[in-house]
Amino acid sequence: MTLEERISILTRGAKYDISCSSSGVGRKNAGGQLGNTKDCGICHSFTADGRCISILKLLMTNNCAFDCLYCLNRRSAIVPRASLTPQEICELVIGFYKRNYIEGLFLSSAVERSPDRTMELLTETVVMLRKLYGFNGYIHLKAIPHADPALIQRAARYADRMSVNIELPSERSLKLLAPQKTKESIVRPMRLLARSYLEEKESKRFTMIPAGQTTQMIIGASPDADGTIMRLTQNLYRIYRLKRVYYSAFMPVGNPTSLLPAVPASLLREHRLYQADWLLRFYGFDIEELLPPGANLAEDVDPKSAWAVCHPDKFPVEINSATHEQLMRVPGIGATAAWRIVHARRYGTLDFEDLRRMRVVLKRARHFVTCRGKYEGLKNREPELLRAALRLPGAGPLPNGRLPGRSGGAQIGMFEALSNTETTETGLSVLTGQF
Numbered sequence: 001m002t003l004e005e006r007i008s009i010l011t012r013g014a015k016y017d018i019s020c021s022s023s024g025v026g027r028k029n030a031g032g033q034l035g036n037t038k039d040c041g042i043c044h045s046f047t048a049d050g051r052c053i054s055i056l057k058l059l060m061t062n063n064c065a066f067d068c069l070y071c072l073n074r075r076s077a078i079v080p081r082a083s084l085t086p087q088e089i090c091e092l093v094i095g096f097y098k099r100n101y102i103e104g105l106f107l108s109s110a111v112e113r114s115p116d117r118t119m120e121l122l123t124e125t126v127v128m129l130r131k132l133y134g135f136n137g138y139i140h141l142k143a144i145p146h147a148d149p150a151l152i153q154r155a156a157r158y159a160d161r162m163s164v165n166i167e168l169p170s171e172r173s174l175k176l177l178a179p180q181k182t183k184e185s186i187v188r189p190m191r192l193l194a195r196s197y198l199e200e201k202e203s204k205r206f207t208m209i210p211a212g213q214t215t216q217m218i219i220g221a222s223p224d225a226d227g228t229i230m231r232l233t234q235n236l237y238r239i240y241r242l243k244r245v246y247y248s249a250f251m252p253v254g255n256p257t258s259l260l261p262a263v264p265a266s267l268l269r270e271h272r273l274y275q276a277d278w279l280l281r282f283y284g285f286d287i288e289e290l291l292p293p294g295a296n297l298a299e300d301v302d303p304k305s306a307w308a309v310c311h312p313d314k315f316p317v318e319i320n321s322a323t324h325e326q327l328m329r330v331p332g333i334g335a336t337a338a339w340r341i342v343h344a345r346r347y348g349t350l351d352f353e354d355l356r357r358m359r360v361v362l363k364r365a366r367h368f369v370t371c372r373g374k375y376e377g378l379k380n381r382e383p384e385l386l387r388a389a390l391r392l393p394g395a396g397p398l399p400n401g402r403l404p405g406r407s408g409g410a411q412i413g414m415f416e417a418l419s420n421t422e423t424t425e426t427g428l429s430v431l432t433g434q435f
């Protein structure tokens with residue numbers, strides 16, 4: 001098999017892993033090295049579903065000894081198999097970097113032979129890239145469940161970011177769909193990376209995974225409810241200090257099995273989870289306020305609007321006197337707009353026209369605020385009427401559960417044409433979280 005054929009197989013195998021966006025580390029080139037990392041991230045282009053495409057996203061091998069039923073690379077799947085050596089990966093990265101095709105590497109791998117052997121090869125690759133080739137650019141590396149902690153820790157010294165994929169939201173689902181993995185085998189490296197990251201942060205050294213760790217969960221492959229998923233997410237942020245949790249709507253790939261749904265999971269559900277995730281991280285919400293453990297997020301309105309409709313006692317708030325926390329809870333006022341309002345109030349009182357200029361989405365916000373005592377929302381604030389008013393035209397689920405304006409949710413591979421991709425508001429809102 002030629003190198004190009006192997007790259008084609010291994011980039012295709014990596015495209016379902018979406019936990020790859022870069023950010024959070026700015027490291028200057030010390031001279032004689034190749035590349036820099038950038039605080040703002042290096043994702044210059046976005047696919048139609050909001051995912052970035054400027055990092056070389058690659059598997060070291062797709063020859064897997066494990067048999068996770070949802071995965072294209074599982075042992076029992078009939079797909080072409082390929083592997084690359086650490087040397088080949090390094091030459092590829094440096095070659096692509098010099099041609100200005102990429103600015104960083106996202107390296108993952110199937111479990112070939114054993115977790116320790118796989119982790120050893122991944123570590124060897126990053127060490128070689130950094131030490132032998134002087135590559136100073138961004139590297140995101142997968143940590144392999146069940147691998148020796150010492151190997152993971154060594155890899156963390158050379159990678160900017162690492163991730164261990166949670167994959168499924170409950171141990172029961174893991175047992176059923178990924179029988180070789182256990183909750184402990186995933187949580188152990190996560191705990192280890194969290195400890196290393198926090199120790200480095202406290203000592204202000206930042207020599208180990210300065211951009212922290214992320215993870216990914218597959219949504220809709222198991223019957224776990226959004227309430228369960230978001231509780232797990234909250235714990236991951238609070239206990240393991242994860243930088244991001246990514247949600248990936250399940251897509252049937254490879255040979256079908258009766259243990260998995262036959263149709264793709266709803267992208268609208270994935271989108272609502274990202275919105276709820278943003279509320280936990282940036283808007284001061286706690287999952288207990290948003291939904292009970294066994295419930296799913298509403299699909300007809302975003303989670304903040306759904307919360308506001310259920311709390312009529314908290315609204316309307318007066319824009320000119322509300323606290324920053326209160327403003328952050330108003331549907332239609334994003335984090336940036338809330339700060340703009342607080343800042344602008346120092347120079348005078350605000351009216352609805354000022355809010356419009358500050359990019360507040362008045363279509364939603366007007367039902368929850370007053371400006372100088374004036375209210376412009378629905379006169380009858382019955383929850384059903386309010387909810388109906390908040391449903392944006394075309395924002396409801398399409399018959400197949402997909403979002404309007406998104407092109408089918410297929411992941412993009414390195415060798416696939418980009419001509420049909422488009423940057424949609426939906427995709428970007430996932431990334432910016434302004435809603």
Ligand code: SF4
Pocket residue numbers: 064065066067068071072073074075109110111178
């Ligand atoms: S370990 Fe599981 S998820 Fe990872 S490549 Fe192998 S089959 Fe896929």
